[in-house]
Amino acid sequence: MSATILRFPNRHQNVVWLIRDDDTWLVLTRGHGWLHGSSAAASVDAQWLSRNRGAPIREIATRSSS
Secondary structure: OOOOOOOOOOOOOOOEEEEEEOOEEEEEEOOEEEEEOOHHHHHHHHHHHHHHHOOOEEEEEOOOOO
16 A cells, blocks of 8 residues: 655744733744733834735634733
8 A cells, every 4th residue: 555645844833822821921933932021112113024925814822812
């Protein structure tokens, strides 16, 4: 028996993630991430990355955030 493996691109590869966990913010894109102590700093970073990579920003709040 043989199988052909088809590799598909990562669905969220071209996205800038802005993730909130209580008072910590994480900006994540591909395999890189940056921690921020404020939403303003994280937002500026995410917008810069979004413009330079041509990628949309997606925001997520973790379960512990309200």
